[in-house]
Amino acid sequence: MKFAMFTAATPDWTPAEVVSHLAEQGWDGVEWRVTDQKPAETPSFWAGNKASWPLTGLEENLDAMREVVAGSGLEVSALAGYAKCHEREDVERLIKATAALGVAKLRVPLPPVADDQTYPQVFDQSKADYQWVAKVAADHGVKALIELHHKTIGASASSVLRLIDGLDPDHVGVIHDMGNLVYEGQERTLWAAQMLGPYLAHVHVKNALWQETGTRDDGTVDHAAAMVTLRKGQVDLRTYLAEITATGYDGWITCEDFSTDLPLEQRCADNLAYIKECLA
Template identity: 55%
Template sequence: MKFSVFTASTPDWTPAQAITALAGQGWDGIEWRLLDQQPSSTGEPGFWAGNLATLPLAGIEGEVAGIAALTRDAGLEMSGVAGYARADERDDVERVLRATAALGAPQARVAMPRSDTAEAYPALFERTREDVAWAASLAASLGIKALVELHHETITPSASAARRLLEGLDPEHVGVIHDLGNLVIEGRERHTAAFELLGDYLAHVHVKNARWVTDGERTPAGSLRWRHEWAPLRDGQADVGQYLTDLREHGYDGWVTLEDFSTDLPSRSAPATTSPT
């Protein structure tokens, strides 16, 4: 297996600083966050807004050569691109996939629709199958792979749902991101069974951790209210060590990308860099 870091989890670093730091720490690669994000409401960099290590989708065509050169010159590979364009947003999906190919990255995430929309789930699922088939066809023409992530509150929270969505599509050009932390929240199946079910569609792995907490509040019916939050790798409800062992015993030898959105530890200081990027 090879190990990379998703830049959503390095919000205080510019792209050049992220490259410098991760190469210096001995990581094999980097996974770029790609979207037009909102500014931070506090003015401070955050995971989801004002993230300094995020590549903008607008104008990405003019950025790819420089980013690719910086990454390559530091000795890092690109495990992939984490796009946020939803499957039915075909113009943006196309930009994400073309940017991924231009960067020299092997694969890119295509976001799935939420499961709590007004549209009936069966109709939404079938429409998304058509969108994913289109994305897979485009990915094939570009020599890359389109990825569907196991993500809570979307139509693919589990391996079973993702396998059903992709059934019949070519696993050379479409696959699944198995995400340990998301599965704490929704969709967990026994990992080895999930790996076997996904088969050749198991294309990529994200590792983070989460936990369920309560402040003692109860619903009007008297049930205890619980909410989920991100946790450091060793402090969440998932057994990360066992998960990596399960992957290895299954024969998985692809990328494992670290995502850490917990705030238990102090923010990372920015490394020195000679690039203004």
């Protein structure tokens, strides 16, 4: 098993600082966030994130991306792109960049579903898009990854398996993500891993919790999910990892902790210690 940190969760550090801190703490790899983002005076997970590589000009940054990890002992577990599977020009650019870097995997997400869309419409379009993604990924020797994610047609293992069934698992895989499943798509982890079989290609760990947000005049209690530390969320990481690994999974475990209870350096170190503790 190898352990990586997703740089969406390290917004205060530059790529060089990410590599330095992760190597010092004993991580095995880094998972780079690749996207054009809004500027921000204060870095945050989603805007002004210093540890992100821009999609614009990506090709000109490939040497820098190689050099920043060279000699550190870290591997690049994957590139985490934000170009959706139907955004073909950008997806192809990302696939080519992933191959040029010698990285094995690239996240190619499904688009969020609009309220006025029907399941058949979204399914047919997404299936056609991912058939194209699979072909381009195969042409370049890369594996494209769908992350189980709420508010998409692939929120659960069973729903995404229906979408990609029949595609080559050497070039299409699934990211199982325990935190996203708190929002939508929760299935028993062991069965989900067994169901996905060779498509289970990557694992993300973060955690979330449903919390009361208010009470309506008629007494109905409203709830919303929020990101919390690995230790505090609804998913028991120890049980989760036991069920994931029970089917033979022995790949990357990438942490993407979007909580802010602890300072970033302490948060990263504690996450690695806790993940290893839960696997022991």
